[in-house]
Structures are given as structure tokens and as C-alpha cells.
Amino acid sequence: MKVTLSYGKQGLTVDVPDTAVVVEPRHLAGLPDEKAAVVNALRHPIGCPPLCEMVKPTDRVAIVISDITRPTPNHKLVPWLLEELSHVPLEQFVIINGTGTHRDQTRDEFIQMLGEWVVDNVRIINNNCHDKSTQAKVGSSRFGCDVYLNKEYVEADFRIVTGFIEPHFFAGFSGGPKGIMPGIAGIETILAFHNARMIGDPAATWGNMEGNPVQEMSREVNRMCKPDFMLNVTLNGNKQITGVFAGELFAAHAAGCEFVKEHVMIRCDHRFDVVITSNSGYPLDQNLYQAVKGMSAAHQIVRRGGTIICAAECSDGLPNHGNYAKILQMRKTPQEILEMINDPSFQMFDQWQVQKQAVIQTWADVYVYSELSDADIERAMLKPTRDIGQTLRELQAKYGDAMSVAVLPLGPLTIPYVAE
Known part of the structure; x- marks a missing residue:
């Protein structure tokens, strides 16, 4: 089936398995006046x-x-x-x-x-x-x-x-x-x-x-x-x-x-092998720094060892200001990043976003679909995807025919949770 993700100003339509669970907030109409x-x-x-x-x-x-x-x-x-x-x-x-x-x-x-x-x-x-x-x-x-x-x-x-x-x-x-x-x-x-x-x-x-x-x-x-x-x-x-x-x-x-x-707090019955998320489209998905929020929403319901696919346009880059990209280059793995940030002697602004991202990455793989170059995505220790449908087909070989998939079309405007 086709699902449209909030992405940039136009949205992004993706093909997902018919068995995928779409998790959205209870829709409220805009106020009439x-x-x-x-x-x-x-x-x-x-x-x-x-x-x-x-x-x-x-x-x-x-x-x-x-x-x-x-x-x-x-x-x-x-x-x-x-x-x-x-x-x-x-x-x-x-x-x-x-x-x-x-x-x-x-x-x-x-x-x-x-x-x-x-x-x-x-x-x-x-x-x-x-x-x-x-x-x-x-x-x-x-x-x-x-x-x-x-x-x-x-x-x-x-x-x-x-x-x-x-x-x-x-x-x-x-x-x-x-x-x-x-x-x-x-x-x-x-x-x-x-x-x-x-x-x-x-x-x-x-x-x-x-x-x-x-x-x-x-x-x-x-x-x-x-x-x-x-x-x-x-x-x-x-x-x-x-x-x-x-x-x-x-x-x-x-x-x-x-x-x-x-x-917007939506209960799910179980965790999923794969969770596809957005970062709620423009202006929230202007850069990869902000897109960590969409990854974090998906983290709430992806299983350990699972995969998150985050679609965020990133028209403002990583961004090219602040320390987000710099901190990500200071160690070679997400676990090493966490250890560095948790050292009381370490302090740099933007470390909080890197910390949240590293926690997610020690739990699940994270792919990013965006306007960023593959090199920029890889510099952030993330995996690039240019075709979400193709990536899903590749993941099915990893997780099997019964692969479970959830989709958060509005990203962090919906917060799913699993009562565990």
C-alpha cells in the first residue's frame, strides 16, 4: 500500500507492505475561526x-x-x-x-x-x-x-x-x-x-x-x-x-x-522489526539535527536489533552551524560517542542531540532518506537510502517474510508507546 510521509513542503509517498501498521494521532479538524x-x-x-x-x-x-x-x-x-x-x-x-x-x-x-x-x-x-x-x-x-x-x-x-x-x-x-x-x-x-x-x-x-x-x-x-x-x-x-x-x-x-x-500518545501492542518515520515535514525536518526527534519517536516501538528508516528533507544540511556534526566525528561508533559524552569532563553545546541519536543507534540501525549526500549521512554514522521501498525489500531478507513494519507518517507529532 502507499503511505504519504510528511517530508519537506510537498510530502513523500512510499510503498510499504500491506501488513504495515500506520500509527497516526487521532485527527482533529482545524478550528473553524x-x-x-x-x-x-x-x-x-x-x-x-x-x-x-x-x-x-x-x-x-x-x-x-x-x-x-x-x-x-x-x-x-x-x-x-x-x-x-x-x-x-x-x-x-x-x-x-x-x-x-x-x-x-x-x-x-x-x-x-x-x-x-x-x-x-x-x-x-x-x-x-x-x-x-x-x-x-x-x-x-x-x-x-x-x-x-x-x-x-x-x-x-x-x-x-x-x-x-x-x-x-x-x-x-x-x-x-x-x-x-x-x-x-x-x-x-x-x-x-x-x-x-x-x-x-x-x-x-x-x-x-x-x-x-x-x-x-x-x-x-x-x-x-x-x-x-x-x-x-x-x-x-x-x-x-x-x-x-x-x-x-x-x-x-x-x-x-x-x-x-x-x-497523540498512541499505544501499540508490540514492537516492530522496522519503523518508518518522518520528522513532521517542514519546518521541523530542515536539518538532520532536528530529525533525531523523528528517530526517537520510532525508537519507542522498534525492537532491539531492528531498523528505523527516517525521511527528513534536511534543506538546511546537517546543519553547517553548531557542533552536532563535529561531535559525531570525535569517535568511531555510537557506543564510543555515548561513553565520551557521559564523561563528566566533556561539555560541548549540541551534545544532547548527539547523545539521543547515539542511544537510538545502539538499539537499532538507522537509515535516512533525505536531500543530504550519502557522505554526509555516513559522516553522521547513519545509513543512506535513496529508495525506501528497495530498502524494505532488502530488510525482508534479514528479518524474514513475517517482517513487521510500522509507519509514523507525521513523525514526532505522533508518539507511540508499548506498555512493557
Whole structure:
């Protein structure tokens, strides 16, 4: 049978065995009037007064957004926020792009993310985690580091964080506190947040918020300089808004996480020999670094010694910025990579993504279908495939005629699990 995977902007249709199990979230239609739903949420928020009543005309307002690797529809949310706060002059707003350790966005990318009117009329900055002069210390974390956040955010009179809630492979769920930590944090704080002990904790996994050290540190940092208001949404596979969660940070985020968990955490009866996954298409599959999330979703249901096939376009390369590719070249096998990262003396930003990838690779083989060259895929210790159907036929010789196959067309927008 044919299945279409979310891949780039166009999708990718693949032939899979008729016996394959397709694992998708329970489909939710997009809201019939997205703007009306968002405005209603701003005026009837969870756990706090209406937004317009909280912001004074004299306030300097910071709006934190997620960067271009996330599908948050800020080209809708930010203009609607500005309309709701029309009593505040535009020159008193600053939009802070929560890049974490990712690269800066260009003007053209900001236009894509926010619309040309916003780019032309509101000041926008990229968070620079490496430039301490742009950060302010707001406290010290019990997880062993000083906490630095973007100075313009800290010094604002009113702080708003936007975002998109989905299951996250080590924070439990995205959105909410993660918009601030690590979105607009300094590198010292981000490195502690993503250290090997935190990322390797069994509780740091998909859909889990309780006892999860990554989520606990994110919440702790947020309490040190808390956003005054959160606006998060949930999306379906077509990137349409399915739910709006606005108000007090922790209460509104908890409501959004429960909503997501109900629709995208899918139980499977057993593990599979082969799991085919995507990385949810553009913008999430822009590079191989991000595609580790799709691999991790498949890891939840592939058997030990099985195979994962990940389709991710990777229009932005490995990427060619950051340390992801560099760390992968520092040892010869995934097991050696894990041993290096778990050494307390080792610390490099981007190690967390390599750590997650290496854990997956010590469990199963991983093939990648993408626009990357075979050499680039092999440099990342992964196996290239140019024809997923052909690769499946070759794997059948390995696993036998009864080879079991699962397909995650939407990648990490669906989180399967096996009760074991």
C-alpha cells in the first residue's frame, strides 16, 4: 500500500507492505475561526485576568517567539496579540526570537515567520546565547549553574511567551516554559540544562512531566523571571490550529499538555522489526539535527536489533552551524560517542542531540532518506537510502517474510508507546 510521509513542503509517498501498521494521532479538524478562538482565549485566559487588562499603555512589552525550526503560527498569533494590545505604542514592543543554540534568522525568514508588516513595524532581535552582554543573571539553579536570560526580556515591564505544544523527546512536552528555557537563555545555563545526566535520565522522555529533570529545571528557571502571560496552540498534521491555551504559564501549559496527550500518545501492542518515520515535514525536518526527534519517536516501538528508516528533507544540511556534526566525528561508533559524552569532563553545546541519536543507534540501525549526500549521512554514522521501498525489500531478507513494519507518517507529532 502507499503511505504519504510528511517530508519537506510537498510530502513523500512510499510503498510499504500491506501488513504495515500506520500509527497516526487521532485527527482533529482545524478550528473553524482561528482568530476568534485566539482572541477569546486572550480575553478569557486560564488563571489570570484578560490580557488587555494586565498591560498598561506605558509598559515595555517583550514577546518571545519560537525560532524557524518550529511550526508555531506566529504570523497569526503575533499580529493578533498586537491588535489586542493596540493601546500600547508599537515602539514599546520587542519581539525576541528564542533561538536557544540555533542560528539567527534573516530578515526574509522573519517575514516568513511573522509577516512583512510586523517585521517593518516592530523591533525584532535574535537571542544570542553566546554574548553575555545581552543577558542578565536572574538567579542560580539547584541543577548546578547560574541562570542567564535575555536582558531585554528581563528588563521588560510585561513579558509574553508564545509557542506550540507537542510531545518532546526529553522535556516531556514542548511549549510553555521551554519558550524561555532554553529559548532565550545563555549558553552556560543551556549547557547545564542539556547535560548528559539530565538527558540520560529515564524520566526525561516523551510525554512525561513528573520527575522529569529537564522539565523541572525549565520550570525553575521560569519562576526566576516568569512570563506574565502565555499564548500556546496545538496543531494538526496540516499545521492548522486545533486548540488555544492562554493565561498563567503553568496552568495554561498543563491544560495544553493534557489536550495533546489525549490525542497523540498512541499505544501499540508490540514492537516492530522496522519503523518508518518522518520528522513532521517542514519546518521541523530542515536539518538532520532536528530529525533525531523523528528517530526517537520510532525508537519507542522498534525492537532491539531492528531498523528505523527516517525521511527528513534536511534543506538546511546537517546543519553547517553548531557542533552536532563535529561531535559525531570525535569517535568511531555510537557506543564510543555515548561513553565520551557521559564523561563528566566533556561539555560541548549540541551534545544532547548527539547523545539521543547515539542511544537510538545502539538499539537499532538507522537509515535516512533525505536531500543530504550519502557522505554526509555516513559522516553522521547513519545509513543512506535513496529508495525506501528497495530498502524494505532488502530488510525482508534479514528479518524474514513475517517482517513487521510500522509507519509514523507525521513523525514526532505522533508518539507511540508499548506498555512493557
